[in-house]
Amino acid sequence: MSIRGKFSLVAGLAQTVIGANAIVFAYLLYHNFLGIQAMLNVTAKDVVLYMLILIVFGLLSLISGLFLINEK
């Protein structure tokens, strides 16, 4: 594997992990896991908006990361 290939693999993995974590975090926030809403001072009214932002961000990162991982 070329240096660029290795670099793409590492960056892709990191981006995929960030994307997946953003989606998981969105659901943790929604279900107020371990009182996370209070910790981040997120009101119940704004949770849906934060969820939407995190999920869209997560999905875009996930897909972009997968492109890099599968680079031939």
Add this chain to the structure above:
Amino acid sequence: MLGIGGAIEAGVFVMLGYAVGLAGTALVVALILCGVINFFTMCSYAELGAAIPKAGGEYTFAKVAYGGFVSFLTGWFEWISNMFYAALSSVGFAYIISYLIPVNVPLTAILTIIVFTAINIRGVEEVGRSQVLMVGTLLIILIAFVLNGLAIPNTGAFQLSSPGGPLGVIQATAYIFVVYLGAEAIAVAQAEVKNPSKTIPRAILLSAIVLLVIYPLIAYAMFRIVPPEVISGQSSPLIYVAQLSMGDLGKVALVIAGTIAALSSVNTSIMAQSRVAYALSRDGYFPKALLRIHHKFSTPHVAVVVGAVFTAVLAATGVINFVGYATDFGFIIGFALVNLSLMKLRKDKPLLDRPFKTPFYPFTPIAGIVTSLFLLVFIDVGVLSLGIVLGVLSVLAYYIRMVGYLRFRVAFGGISLGLGSFTAILAYLIGTNTMPLNGVSPAVITIIFFFLLVVSIIQIIAGFLNVTAKGSAL
């Protein structure tokens, strides 16, 4: 039997408690509403199933009517919904069986999926024979439950009322709608049905009518025995009520019925998802590997296994309400698209041979679209956001195929660069306290700042690598 077996599912055994909390004894009304809404769309399924006797169900109907993205979207949601449905049924089975023996719910659900994956690889015909016997037993037990409830002198427990008023009834309708789903699987498996032009409409409509009669009767019989306040706290109201009124024999009988219902639904939905995945793969939307047919059993074994893996992941959550709402969401979208397909085909292909015609056209399909979409408003917000995500994914999957891999990758590189720049600005604003995070401790702010900084660097690097991919213009 496939339709009734698929439709009388674990949901009716494990979801009624929550629904009673929303609608009280007016759950009977909610169940009738669900049945009527379901019946509107089942008429469309019956007409299209008889007129287009090909495997694939909703996807095939939309493909003939619209083609392109609409058919892909229909198939996509059909595929996902059936996986949610299989997960719901397997989790339901685990809850039901836990009434007799203590089990780990997610683990039992996953094992159930593994077993039925193996059965589906062997073929639908193989299980079709045993399913007739299983569904017959299920119906006998449920009818006995209803007759027992009707035979008991009314203790005064039943009075039609809803703690949440009309809104509670509608919320319960949206939640419990899933118990009517499953009969449409007949249309998906029709390539394996003899004389489909006659059998398909009869089977679909008969299933819808049987369910419309039996579910409200089950709820009515339940309320004649136990008041709604007691039922709403039960994990499996039917089994609880059966035990109260018929003793251990009733409990065991209902556990058997619940087991049959859940397992029939798992079987039907695993079969349905695999046939849809096969059809999507046949048309080039999904990888060609899903087209592989088992050399001995002549089943799409790869499609069965791939869907089962996703289903097992969903089942591992073990959360009935979430999976139930998610199943509702997918099927409601599918229902709307099937009704639209019917209307398009009536307009574009008036001479198409239709062994069965939807009565009161166009009012029936329009009523199907309006009423089912109306239920979406009352679905859990978390599930709605998941639905949006699934919709976005479907658009991406479609355009990756249509636009081409490289151009799409470069576009995503640009998006990553944008996300990275935005995250870097956000980190700067938070780090310099230009955008104060009121009520958040300084330690948490520092963690957020460094996290955003790392994320922005990774996004920018990833974006650059995607934009400069081999073969791109840069």
